[in-house]
Amino acid sequence: xxxxxxxxxxxRFGEFTALDSMSFEVGSGEIFGFVGSNGxxxxxxxxxxxGVLSADSGQVSWQxxxxxxxxxxxxxxxxxxxxxxxxxxxxxxxxxxxRLHGLARSSATDAMERWTERLGIADRQTDEVMRLSLGNQQxxxxxxxxxxxxxILVLDEPFSGLDPVAVDVxxxxxxxxxxxxxxxxxxxxxxxxxxxxxxxxxIVRAGxxxxxxxxxxxxxxxxxxxxxxxxxxxxxxxxSVTGVRVVSEDGPRTVVxxxxxxxxxxxxxxxxxxxxxxxxxxxRPSLTELFRHVVSEPTPxxxxxxxxxxxxxxxxxxxx
Amino acid sequence: MSARSERSxxxxxxxxxxxxxxxxxxxxxxxxxxxxxxVAGGLVLNLAQRSSTASDVSVGLTPQSAASAPLLxxxxxxxxxxxxxxxxxxxxxTRSVRDGDLDALLIPTDDGYRVVVDxxxxxxxSAILTSLAGQRVLGEQITALGGDPASVNAAVAGxxxxxxxxxxxxxxxxxxxVAGYLAGILLFMALxxxxxxxxxxxxxxxxxxxxxxxxxxxxxxxxxxGKISGIGGVGLVQVLAVVAASVGSALGFGxxxxxxxxxxxxxxxxxxxxxxxxxxxxxxxxxAASLVSRQEDVGSVTGPIMTLMVIPYAIGVSIGPWDPNxxxxxxxxxxxxxxxxxxxxxxxxxGAGTGEALIALAINLAVIPLLIWLAARIYxxxxxxxxxxxxxxxxxxxxxx
Ligand SMILES: Nc1ncnc2c1ncn2[C@@H]1O[C@H](COP(=O)(O)OP(=O)(O)OP(=O)(O)O)[C@@H](O)[C@H]1O
Ligand SMILES: [Mg+2]
Numbered sequence: 001x002x003x004x005x006x007x008x009x010x011x012r013f014g015e016f017t018a019l020d021s022m023s024f025e026v027g028s029g030e031i032f033g034f035v036g037s038n039g040x041x042x043x044x045x046x047x048x049x050x051g052v053l054s055a056d057s058g059q060v061s062w063q064x065x066x067x068x069x070x071x072x073x074x075x076x077x078x079x080x081x082x083x084x085x086x087x088x089x090x091x092x093x094x095x096x097x098x099r100l101h102g103l104a105r106s107s108a109t110d111a112m113e114r115w116t117e118r119l120g121i122a123d124r125q126t127d128e129v130m131r132l133s134l135g136n137q138q139x140x141x142x143x144x145x146x147x148x149x150x151x152i153l154v155l156d157e158p159f160s161g162l163d164p165v166a167v168d169v170x171x172x173x174x175x176x177x178x179x180x181x182x183x184x185x186x187x188x189x190x191x192x193x194x195x196x197x198x199x200x201x202x203i204v205r206a207g208x209x210x211x212x213x214x215x216x217x218x219x220x221x222x223x224x225x226x227x228x229x230x231x232x233x234x235x236x237x238x239x240s241v242t243g244v245r246v247v248s249e250d251g252p253r254t255v256v257x258x259x260x261x262x263x264x265x266x267x268x269x270x271x272x273x274x275x276x277x278x279x280x281x282x283x284r285p286s287l288t289e290l291f292r293h294v295v296s297e298p299t300p301x302x303x304x305x306x307x308x309x310x311x312x313x314x315x316x317x318x319x320x
Numbered sequence: 321m322s323a324r325s326e327r328s329x330x331x332x333x334x335x336x337x338x339x340x341x342x343x344x345x346x347x348x349x350x351x352x353x354x355x356x357x358x359v360a361g362g363l364v365l366n367l368a369q370r371s372s373t374a375s376d377v378s379v380g381l382t383p384q385s386a387a388s389a390p391l392l393x394x395x396x397x398x399x400x401x402x403x404x405x406x407x408x409x410x411x412x413x414t415r416s417v418r419d420g421d422l423d424a425l426l427i428p429t430d431d432g433y434r435v436v437v438d439x440x441x442x443x444x445x446s447a448i449l450t451s452l453a454g455q456r457v458l459g460e461q462i463t464a465l466g467g468d469p470a471s472v473n474a475a476v477a478g479x480x481x482x483x484x485x486x487x488x489x490x491x492x493x494x495x496x497x498v499a500g501y502l503a504g505i506l507l508f509m510a511l512x513x514x515x516x517x518x519x520x521x522x523x524x525x526x527x528x529x530x531x532x533x534x535x536x537x538x539x540x541x542x543x544x545x546g547k548i549s550g551i552g553g554v555g556l557v558q559v560l561a562v563v564a565a566s567v568g569s570a571l572g573f574g575x576x577x578x579x580x581x582x583x584x585x586x587x588x589x590x591x592x593x594x595x596x597x598x599x600x601x602x603x604x605x606x607x608a609a610s611l612v613s614r615q616e617d618v619g620s621v622t623g624p625i626m627t628l629m630v631i632p633y634a635i636g637v638s639i640g641p642w643d644p645n646x647x648x649x650x651x652x653x654x655x656x657x658x659x660x661x662x663x664x665x666x667x668x669x670x671g672a673g674t675g676e677a678l679i680a681l682a683i684n685l686a687v688i689p690l691l692i693w694l695a696a697r698i699y700x701x702x703x704x705x706x707x708x709x710x711x712x713x714x715x716x717x718x719x720x721x
Binding site for chain 2: 047050051052053069072073075077079081082083084085086087088096097099100101102144
């Protein structure tokens with residue numbers, strides 16, 4: 001299979017620019033976590049990928065060609081606002097959606113049996129969707145996205161509303177699909193989950209891809225942090241060390257950010273001058289911290305750019 | 321996508337609608353109720369007809385008045401009332417009148433007749449008997465003048481007035497009026513029901529957001545056409561059921577005696593006009609419904625279209641069956657959206673011929689492509705828009721989300 005390319009998508013709603021040259025790539029067999037503040041443009045991007053919204057400029061391509069209605073039939077989609085016929089039974093609904101994606105009746109029925117079994121809703125096949133709990137409706141929605149054996153998966157906040165067991169099942173299913181070679185794009189606000197599950201992560205802000213890459217790559221771009229534990233050093237000891245900014249100080253535990261190479265060693269030396277240092281080492285920022293860092297930077301550009309705003313280098317979004 | 325799979329997509333959507341609605345309780349109920357009403361109506365008409373033809377009048381004649389029997393028969397034949405006579409004694413006859421076995425007992429008196437009735441004398445019988453009394457007096461005078469009263473009476477009774485109509489009769493034909501009514505009411509009800517199914521269906525897909533899942537694989541027009549054809553099929557089943565019930569009871573109960581109603585044409589046109597009217601209204605209603613996201617708001621956008629259905633219907637059934645060529649009726653029967661509700665009434669009543677109906681049909685069909693173009697545009701732009709009501713101009717302009 002091939003990568004899914006999102007190439008310089010721009011979308012305006014009236015005067016408001018929701019997407020501003022949004023670009024990234026989801027590789028074949030890769031789980032890509034799409035994170036960003038509320039209103040950053042994740043849903044808008046996914047809707048454009050699915051063609052339910054049209055972009056003002058830019059394109060989405062797959063296997064070297066723009067994604068059109070025919071190739072979109074091979075996409076599995078889970079919209080942010082869940083959508084199922086409330087009065088249709090789970091089984092009928094899934095078979096219907098599978099057939100709309102081009103499956104024959106018998107294979108649609110087989111797939112329905114398989115996925116309801118897999119997602120733990122086999123005993124609800126003959127129930128109307130509206131009689132199911134929210135989480136179970138969510139499982140039906142996931143089954144609807146998977147039932148036609150899609151070649152691309154686009155899931156908008158698939159984990160919201162799921163219980164821990166369902167989260168595990170969902171994670172497993174996404175990994176399985178990726179192992180089949182499917183590019184999996186999903187958005188989430190549960191960053192610990194994204195960190196655990198995703199091969200690569202993209203952080204969006206104000207309609208732009210601010211940072212994307214593996215977690216390690218994102219960490220590499222962050223300002224290095226160090227943690228130092230010393231009972232002897234007085235409060236505020238690190239304030240005077242050049243090239244060092246104190247992030248937090250909690251009793252003996254101090255976290256500093258170093259702006260220049262070697263500043264960490266200077267901080268260590270300064271602490272040692274007061275007495276013994278019990279621990280010293282780099283702090284690996286969590287995705288949550290990276291995320292906070294990215295979205296808390298002052299807005300680099302006004303949000304009312306045009307489609308002719310210069311694009312970041314290459315199809316991959318620039319890093320901050 | 322190949323034409324074939326596009327068609328199969330539309331078919332899939334249509335068949336889902338068909339299945340979901342045909343099996344719904346409300347559909348089964350309304351259709352059953354309509355059929356039952358039509359059959360029951362036929363039965364009532366049949367009974368009414370039978371009792372009116374069975375209203376032959378039986379008159380008892382005493383031995384003294386028995387000689388009047390042939391004259392009475394001749395007079396009653398001329399007046400169109402069937403009178404049977406029976407010879408009885410005065411006492412027995414009076415009893416029969418009281419029991420209702422006889423309608424009247426005729427007893428000759430010196431200067432005419434005495435008539436014994438239970439409550440009131442049938443007005444037509446009264447006229448016949450008055451004329452019989454006159455004939456009797458006349459007969460006596462003729463005898464006195466030496467003539468033969470029998471031959472004079474026979475000649476008088478047989479005299480006919482030939483009516484030469486300069487204008488063809490515009491008399492009201494009961495069968496046609498009933499058919500006109502029925503066509504009007506049935507079309508209105510079917511269009512109304514199906515129109516509601518359309519708006520409900522469109523808004524339900526918007527409210528439940530399933531439309532986003534659907535539009536990720538099908539085009540808006542496929543969804544629109546599939547939905548309209550599916551619900552149209554449901555409506556057609558209903559209309560066919562009611563038309564079949566009407567035709568069946570008309571034939572079965574012998575309601576067609578004495579009417580010049582062309583039952584086949586009336587039924588055929590009703591079905592055809594349902595299809596045309598449904599297409600027009602369904603397209604317009606689907607586009608209008610796509611502007612809103614909640615069932616509560618449907619009325620505000622579909623109101624004007626529903627008015628377009630209610631007004632022609634109200635005028636059609638109140639004037640149509642009696643005065644099918646009223647200028648308002650004629651004018652409306654050619655107007656798109658109004659024709660389907662008015663023309664079938666005119667055709668059933670005999671006010672319009674096939675030629676006129678075909679012209680109206682052509683006018684209505686000609687509007688459909690334009691309507692489809694507009695509706696596809698509005699629907700495509702509006703159906704994914706959530707939140708408040710979308711302004712029509714925004715939807716037409718294509719700037720909506
Ligand atoms: N139909 C619309 N009309 C006007 N503005 C819109 C429309 N759809 C989205 N927007 C705006 O575009 C921006 C991006 O919205 P989007 O739904 O893509 O955000 P998101 O990243 O998915 O946020 P969340 O995490 O809350 O789901 C928002 O500011 C939103 O208000
Ligand atoms: Mg969103």
